[in-house]
Amino acid sequence: MELSGHYFPPGRSQRLDGILCVDAAGSWIVMGDRRLACDLRAAEVSERVARMPRSLTFADGGRFDTQDERLDEALIVAGHARASGLVHRLENRWLWALLALALTPALVFGLMHYGFPLIAKPLSAVVPPAAVSALDAHILEILDDHLLTPSELDDSHRERAARVLAQIDSQGEYRLLIRKGGALGANALALPAGALIVTDELLEQVEQDGELLAVLAHEIGHVRERHSVRQILQTAGVALTLSGLFGDLNGVTDTLLVSLPTVLQQLAYSRDFEREADAHALRVLAEQGVSAGCYASILGKLEASQSGAKETDGSYAFLSSHPGTAERVGATGSAAQECGRVAKPD
C-alpha cells in the first residue's frame, strides 16, 4: 500500500515530498531515491480534526503527514492499535452536528432547570455554617446601611412578634429583627442563617396572631430549605455554563448573552423557592391549628398595601412579584374571612 504525503525530518523545518509504503514485511518512506525504514507500530497517530492531514510521529521524532483516507487500513496492516477518532466522526457528519444542535439547548435547559437545583440542594448542606452566618452578617450590614432604619414601634408590637415566633420556634433557632422598612414597605425577609427581619409596616397591618404566624412560618421555610445558598450556587452554575459556551467572544456580546438568561433564570428559581416556603407555612399553620385563611388574609393585605416588593440580593422578600398573589392565596385553599374564626386572638 502506498500513501503519498510529506516527511518532516526530526529537529528541522524541512518538508520533503514522500510516499509511505506499507506491507506485511515492514514500512518505508520513499523520497526520490532515498528510502527510510520506519516502525509504524511505535508511531504516534495524531487525533483527527476536520480536514487536517493526520500525522504519524515516529520514535526518532521524524513525522509523516498524509491526507490519504487509507491510513487506517495501512495502520491495521502494520499492526498498530489505533484510537477510535469518535469525536471526529461526530464532527464530520452534518446529521450528528444537527442532532448536537438540537440536543444542546435541551440539555442546557434541563441542566439549568433540573440539574443545578438538584445539585445545589445537597451541596448547600455542605456549605459550612460559619460561611452562612458570615453571609447573614454581611447582608444585614448592607440592608441596615441602605434600606432599613431602626424600628419605631412600641413594645406591645415587639412582644407580640416575639410571642408568635416562640410558638413555632421552641428551640430558639431563629432571631427576630424588627426594622422600619422604608422602601421595602410592609415586608419580611429571611437571611440564610436564620435571622428573620419583619418591618414595622408589616406589623402594623397584622390584626390576628395567625397572620403573623403565617408570615414567620413562610420565612422559616426559606431558611430551612437553605434557599439563599441554593440560589447562589445555582446562579453560579448558570453563569459558568453560559460563559463556557460563548467564552471567547469579544467583550460586548459576552455580557449581552450571559447576563440576560441569568436574570431570567433567577426569576424562575425564586418562583420555585416561594412555592416551597408557602408549602412550609401552610404545614406549620395546620400543625398549630391555625386556619390557612390567615395566610390568605395577610397576603391580601400586603398585596393591597403595595404592588409587589423587590427581592434583595441573597435574601428573600416575603412579598415578591412572583408567583402571583392570587395564585398563592388560591393555594391556601381558604378564604381570608376564616382567619379570625379558628385562632381566636386574645
Add this chain to the structure above:
Amino acid sequence: MGDAGAPIVENQWNQPVEFKGPEPWLRLEFRGQGSEYFRVWIVNVLLSVVTLGIYSAWATVRNRRYFCGNTFLDDSHFDFHGDPRAILVGRVIAIFLLAGYAGGGYLHPAAPAVTLLLIAVMMPWLIVRSLRFRYRNTSYRNLRFNFVGDARQAYGIFGTYFVVALLAVAVPAGLGWLIAQEKLAGIGLFLGMIMVYFLIYPAFIHRLTTFTTSHSAYGDTYFAPDLKRPAYFGFFLGSLGVGLVAVMAAGIGVAIIGALTGAFAGYSPGGSAPKFAAPLIALIILPAYMLPYAFWQVLTSNYLFNNTQLGPVRFRSNMTVFGYWGILITNTLLVVTTLGLAFPWAKVRMARYRVESLAYQGDLEGFEGSLVRDRGAAGDEIGDAFDIDLVGI
C-alpha cells in the same frame, strides 16, 4: 502541492504588499470554513455540557488544533499539541479565582479585593507560564515554538513599572503639598496620573511586548523584535483620540435619535418611544466603543510583525483599522441576531482576516531545533504549565 507557497493574492480587505529584495513576499493562508468549524464547535459544546464542563479542556485543544491546522505558511500548517489535562488544571484554578472574586463578597467584604490583589501579584507568573505552555505546544512543520522568559524577569518588569508609576504620582503630589498644601497637591496628583496614563503605561506595554517577543523562539532561532518606544506613545494617544471622537459622534447620534423618536411619540405624557429606538442606540454606541479597541489592536499588531525578524524570515502585516473594525461590528451583529449560532462563522472570519493580512519573505527550510518534542514530560507539564486565556498582548 509541495512547491513553494502560492504567489501573493490580493484579497478583498487588503492592499497588495510591497515587493522588496530578491525574494517575493508570500501571503499566509487560512483554509478554515465556517460551516466546517460549526460542526466542530457544536459537538464540542454538546460534549462539554454533557460532561458538566470537564470536556471543555479537550474542546479547547480541538479548537486550537482547528485554527492552527488551517493556518498555512508556505503550504504547511501549524499544529497544537497541548495536553488537555494541563488546561483543565488551569481552568479549575481560574474558576476558584473567579469564585473568590464574584462570590467571596458574600463571605467577607474584603474577599473580592484580596482575590484581585492575588491575581495582580500572580499576573507576571501567569503570563510567563501561559506563554510557555502555548508556544512549546505549538508547532510548524516538525519544529516547536518555545518561550524561555522566566517569571523573575517578568516580575522585574512589572515591579519596575509599578514603582515608577507610583513615584510619578507621589512625587508631583508630594511636591505640590509641600509648596501649597491642598491647592497644589491636587494638581500634582493630576499631572502624575496624566504621566502614568500617557507615558508610563505605553512604555510598559512596549517593554512587555519586547520581553515576550525576544524570549520567543521557533526551534532554536529567537525572534528579534526591533520595537521603538515612541511608536507605542503614538498608538496609545491615537486610540485615545479616536475613541474620544467616536464616543462624541455616538453621543450626537444618540441625541438625534432621542429627538426624532421623541417627535414620533409626540411628547404626549403617555406616549412611549418607538420600540426600535433602543436597538438603534445600541447600533451607534457599540461601534463607537469598538473603534479605539480596533485601532490599538491593528496598529500594535501590524507594528510588531513588521518590525520582528526570525532568522532570515521577515513579516509584513497590513490589517487596516476599518477592516478590523468592520469585522468586529458585523460579527457582533451576526452573533447577537442569531442568538450565538453564528459564533463559528464569526470566529472563522476574524481568523481569516488576521492570518491573510500576513505575508512573509525568506527561507523557511533552514531552521533547526533541539527541543523536538516534550514527550514524557506530560506530568511535568501539568504541574508547571497551565493555560489561562489572558495572554492578550
